[in-house]
Amino acid sequence: MNKQHLIIGAAAVVVAILVGWLVYFAVSSDRAAKAAQAQNEQILLDMAQNDLDREYRELNDEFQQFENSRKFITDDSIKRELNDKYEAARIQVEKLQQELSNQKRKSAAEINKLRNEIETLRALLRHYVEEIDRLNKENQELRNENAQIKEQNRNLSSRVEETKRRNEVLSERMTLAEKLNVTGLSLTALNKKGKKEKKVTKAVQLMATFTIPQNNSTPVGEKTIYMRIVSPSGQVLGNGATFDFEGGNVEYTAKKSIEYAGEEMVGVTIYYDVNTPLIAGDYTVELFADNFRLISRQFNLR
DSSP, rough: HHHHHHHHHHHHHHHHHHHHHHHHHHHHHHHHHHHHHHHHHHHHHHHHHHHEOOOHHHEHHHHHHHHHGGGGGGOOHHHHHHHHHHHHHHHHHHHHHHHHHSSOOOOOHHHHHHHHHHHHHHHHHHHHHHHHHHHHHHHOOOOOOOHHHHHHHHHHHHHHHHHHHHHHOOOOOOHHSSSOOOEEEEEEEEEETOOOSGGGOOOOOEEEEEOOOOOOSOOOEEEEEEEEOOOOOOOOSSOOOEEETEEEEEEEEEEEEEEOOOOOOEEEEEEOOOOOOSSSSSEEEEEEETTTTEEEEEEEEE
């Protein structure tokens, strides 16, 4: 009986030892599993943070590239709003990154918070890009519109210049139309009896004769016709009297006033009394009136 009790007691001790060992092994295994799981989770969190850090750096680089396009945003309020929002979100991301870097263990909540902040940055960047694209499109439309306006202005300037030129030509034609017409101009040397003298060296007078045709465009009224006779030696015959012509003083030989009524005037004469010896050769006769040179002809007097 005692021997049986001893066997039972020994068996109980063995069972207790086995149960205890099994419990210890189970607890140890559970702890090891949990530790391994926690380590795996931490590794995954670290990898997630590293991925977010990379995304943030890439996103920030991309944003900095678009910073060069800020010149297209002329609205200061829009520019300031975008910058302020991005700067606030960027500071928050950097703060979270610093906190996570200093922690040995990261939490999923903190990683998610960082992910949300980076998504905020990404949304701001999309808005930034959309705003710049819109402004680029508007600027291109304005540039196209300005180019069209410049082209229209050039065309308008060309038309204005052409109209101005035509008006000047028309004005010149109208002015020329008002000029007295002179036809049939002749120069004759006269002797003391008022008859034609064959030798100009014996002439006491020179007579210019001409006709003024009808011209309805010429204003009617008194007209003063100035005559210049230039001798073969280049001397203007006369007493040195002058008249105004094109802003200067022009020496003339003789003058005559007529009353022009718009009708034809035949046989108009102007005389020059010779006061200096004449020589044979070519004499030039010019007639002026109303600030116009009416005619210029050359005559050979022997």
